[in-house]
Amino acid sequence: GGSIEFDANGLLFLSTGDDTTPFESDNYNPIDERQDRPANVDAQKTSGNTNDLRGAIIRIKPEADGTYSIPEGNLFPPGTPNTRPEIYVMGNRNPYRISIDQHTGNLFWGEVGPDASVDSARRGPKGHDEINLATKAGFFGWPYFVGNNKPYWKYDFETQKSLFEFDPAAPVNTSPNTTGLEQLPPAQPALIWYPYDESEEFPMLGTGGRNAMAGPVYHREDYENSAVRFPGYYNDKLFIYDWMRNWIFTVSLTENFEYDTMERFMPSTVFDKPVDMQFAKDGSLYVLEYGTYWRAQNDDSGLYRIEFAPGNREPVAKANANQRTGAAPLEVNFSSEGSMDFDPEDQLTYSWDFGDGSSSNNTPNPSHTFEKPGIYPVTLTVTDMEGEKASSKLEIQVGNERPQVFIEWAGNSSFYFEDQPVQYSVQVVDREDGEIDSERIDFSIDYIAGGFDLIQAGHQEEQVSVGENFITQAGCKACHAIANESVGPTYQEVSAKYKGQSDAKDYLIGKIRNGGGGVWGGERIMPGHTHLPEEQVGQMVDFILALEDPDYGKVSWPLEGEFSPEQSDNPEGYYLVQASYTDQGANEIAPLRGNAQLLLRHPDMKAVAADRFENTAKANANGLNFVRFTQRNSWIAFDQIDLRGIRQVEVLVNPAGIEGRLEIRLGSPTGPRIGISEILRQGDQKGYFFEVIPLNKTEETADIYFVLKTDSGISIWNTFNLDRILFKR
Template sequence: MWLRLLPILAACAVLPAEDYVPERLELEPLVSDCAGAVQLQVAADGDIYFIEREGPLRRWSPRTRTTTTLGRVPTQVFAEAGVCGLALAPDFATSRQLYLIYSRSKPTQHMRLSQFTLAGDQFDKLDLASEKVVLDHPIDVSHCGGGVHIDGKGDLWWAIGDNTHFHVTPSTDQKPGREHYDALRTSANSQDLRGKIIRIHLEADGTYAIPPGNLFSDKAQGRPEIYAMGCRNPYRVYVDDRSGALFWSEVGSNTEERFGTGGYDEINRTTTPGFFGWPLFIGPNAAYRHYDHAANVVGEPYEASAPRNTSRNNTGVQELPPARPAWIWYGSEDSREFPILGSGGRAAMLGPLYRYDPTLKSAVKLPAVFDGRMFIMDWCRNWIRAVRVADDGSVGDIMPVLAGTLLRRPIDLKRGPDGALYLLEYGEQASGVRDGRLSRIVYRRGNRAPVAAISAEALAGAAPFTTRLSAGGSRDPDGDALTYRWNFSDGSPAQEGREITWTGATIGAHLATLTVSDPAGQSHVANVRLTVGNSVPQVRVVGPRHGFFDWGATIPIEVTVSDAEDGTISPANVQVRSQHLDRQSDIAGGDGIGSDGAAGLMRRSDCLSCHTLDTPSVGPSFRQIAERYRGDQAARALLATKILTGGTGVWGTVVMAPHPQHTQEQTEAMAAWILALPPKGGRLLAGGGNGTFTAPGIPDRKAGGRIVLTASYTDRGANGQPAQTGTTQVILHARRTRAALFDASYAVDVMEVATLHRSRRVCAQLGSGSHLRFASMDLAGIAQVACEVSASTGHGGVLELRSGAPDGPLIGRVVVPVTGQWDEWRMVMIPVVDPGGVHDLYVVGGKNDGGAQQCFNIDTLEFRTEAK
């Protein structure tokens, strides 16, 4: 035996150690138009199957890099329900069978696990007639869970939520009519599948058997499907086939401390069945206290070693197994035990336990440093962490993954046959925008090519035309020193350097080509078109300035235009259009691209060398693109990908160059700017460049947003060169607006809150470190901002106003008080210091110095010129 092992040991001994460089771990977007995607599975051939909550089942192919919708699951979406779970059969490669978990409302509301088969020559059709119902369970309110996993033995594990309303009091309310507030009727009920991790063995005919080793072998004691009970809202479940350990993530409560303990989210691990505490214990087996909901009397803490379920709503055993603590737990505040998990809103998610395979030939597989690490995520905090699982199963060190990458609600993570990870992001889903995403997490080895990027001081001008060109946006992923060489199609001498000056004397369009090279000989090329003979008109809005408008007010407008070739310009030839935008998705924007937003990013790129606002050039005009895709919800992701990868065939035969120097977030912001352009025949203001216009009247409950004034002038062309269009925009924000109508956000929930008077408010919920961004605000004359806020008992926090960035200059701060309930609102006043000029305004959940959990809602913001 030892002789047989010697060659293997020798081979292992000579394997070179691979140093892990975090910057080489990259997020590669694959699909960018997902709407409420919740779970994915990776097939053995590399195909990615994923579901969206409202019903679509979709497949992404690595061979064609295209996405196909295979069908729509007949689900009824209510509360958190919809299509919640997806698993591929163990023999999926031959049977094409898969399992779906989805909600039904007839004859009663319930969750259903069914087997389906894919049909068609390419197995590209979900055959609804093939459905075989495996298992149903009732559902009536929140907390569905829904995560599902099939292990190497063919056992299916299903994480089922407790189907109980959340509240700041313990979930043990047994008063008549309050059954939905009692998790003792579900999670701690041995005869109910809700609030459990169940394990069943799948049979090919769509039935199931009970594998040995579950919690209850006697049906009189409990349902035989149950493996783990005492769960609140378990959302992701995974089994490590090597160790047999079960892992699951659990979204926890926000209970007030006076009831014994606050709330925690959990990551759990176990190799044996048991009771995991809820609703009597949470986190590290922290005990809640007995509480008489009718008399409002708090009693003694529950006993973890001998818990009992005496609820009148319990149909199972009263004597429960000893409660077990979570493997990892964290609350809304900084965790003493696991400080790397941060603070703020929380929603724990789970990925795989990574097993490194040294024999796998893959250029993108994760390095050995991740071997034996469990990947965990947080949907609210937008992070991914890798937890070392010690040999005895305890928690080892925790390392960040993709630190600095802006995530969009990570919700599922799976390993692929290439050793890479596949990430599903739910997206912010604000105002119906399809901004969820499927991506691949890869590790880039070896020398990586540089990325060339050009920015120009000006792209056109009268002869002789002089402009400065910069390669400052170019970068080398490995940090290598770069060389820069510039060539010009007009025969000008080649130049070298990161910044150069070029002068063109010959009338016409000329191409400037930048080649960026690293010491290993890898290079990348970028081009920009420069036009000599006709300068771009200079358009300036004298008034109004970037600022605020009042509903129904009359606003004077004055625009000046100068053009070197056209001379005197009649105001009648200046076009000024207004557009009232009342949703954040209507405004071009994007985090991380600078305070002048997508338009500024496009000016610094080479976009304007091939496109103008209104006139077709080398490519279509921006307005033509906006018109073609108007109303198409998938257009933003489509155009963003086109900008990154390039292509041809949509508008003619001219090839659009790729732009790898930009991130996906940047190109999506650029696409959003284009798609938000108003129609050419939109509201043209009277009087050309001078006159007045009237702001919209009194808004309804969801209105707000801003008015975008677009002033433009197209010249007559000169010296045989095509016409040039100069354009500029001014953004006027509603003086009183909804906080939920932001331009961009981070770790913010947008929700409707019912009030005591049965009306509903659309509000934004912030926690520590989360923020809203409102683009291009001029706070001149603003003395204070009035904010309508709510915070339940035990919550509250700090609200900050910052200029230019989430950590920019502090211009206002206020402590958000506890208002009593989420539907009880109070106005707080924030004195403001004007930073001067036009900046993005950030509304930030500041660091809370007190003991309350940092969480509060903002309904309206009002920018006041006088303190009241």
């Protein structure tokens, strides 16, 4: 609570929280009516109480003498027994940020919901955050309902028995702690609602921590004389945002003010915990960002102004270099690729400052040799035809060449085969270090059950931490950081606390998946993450525990030997092979790390895991997740597949009413053909069947295309479906 707004008529709206602890009710609705309990465990005395201003949004008219009056249209007319006439909306848990549409008078607010991470058959739904809309006064459900009126149970905390589900059409408050009416108004559903895990109704909102907030509704006509107002595309759209998930969405409503659609606003921009937003008098949008960490002086906090530039727009500069480190003399090829101007008629001029006292260069893609060791700031400045400029900077370090790391892998470098051991060796060459100390080479082979961002082998300067990647993907960094204080303990603190404890891993896996609190003091509870696979959580815990104990869970792999993939019935799993070496630095240039990687996938791959698609659709039906080819010459492609030793592929297909062949081509949809199926059609077999396609012998690594060739008419009823592809030796 604590959000204040005035409407166009000068009426004051003020939101209040329910003043009830969420930590005494297992993260479900707090309705503990026992008389020997603390005063803050029953929200029926606050947000469910018609005679209390807590857990509500009040609406009053301030008067010139410092008093206030009650406007018409509030939830309870003045004089109604056991009610407060100031209440406009009740049944709120934490209406953290409210907004008034000055044109319609509609009230919007973000409701921060409870923390239960799973539905309970006898307690009620998991927690949801909400975006709410009130076109008139009403009761919005808490503590009896959440989301689109998902009902909680009447729960007897003394006997620990669930008695009945509350009815949103006729909710009642029979708590002995209330001072208000027993019969409450019908509960109003939320406009938008979403839990910790993926929302069935609004999957675009993502997963992880929640803190919903409602921003303004944009009306372009309010800024007629502005040169920076937003375009008409955003007219009448509601801006919503989430402090935990770092996004802003715009929501379109129907004429009846019901939900229609939503889309991400500035999807390529990460907003670092947006906490407030407002349109200025000129139609620009101000966004206040709290920054990454809780209770910290964040470098990435700030107040930002977003304008629409309909006239001449500022160009974009992007400086690139084929190498940024190396021994002297160092020749570097620079590129301005990615520099652009959004105005089609504009032409750019270029100016490069190499930072070494040499003359500037006015070509788009120059080469330059740095003769002496040192650190050189290089700046590219681009200028459009009207004089607008933009700059891009990068740093060139001369005097220390990055070590070269090689993984010599005797087997296929794209796939692992469970019955085929592979000989390998790791080699490191460093120009300045000379002889390499093998003890300083890091080498690992990790099995990943799935869900990890695929890393293009050989193009990462830093070694990838599987566990840290999972932590980032799961959104854990919204509440935790490695070293910086946040709402939860730092990972270094967790690592130190459990260092040396034999059961630490199992304990922390359970804590992360099931949630809990109290270990670190205070009342704040971590929600459960039951949607995360246990094996992923285990690798997250491995990363955390290794922060204070670098040898924790570390498997010692020899730099030369034989690797035998383990048997697994999980075709989504893969092996990440990594080697890295950090040199000792030279010529006052800091040490550099060299890295090599291989990503070995299971040879049985889902078609939907392809890297690129053309005229296809990803579909789900009958428990299958497959690719539907929607036109003749449709294709899917897998990038950089090592075909050494691959002699055939086996596909799981359903021609579904058409006849055709699958062609397998290299490099492009019209590149060299290395395989073609027999005519595929539905015969005696119905639905999906396997088909083996022989391949011409090839030993190269290339992009591989699966192209549909057919003369049949493809329609909604007649499509070609591809489920799996098995690469076979």
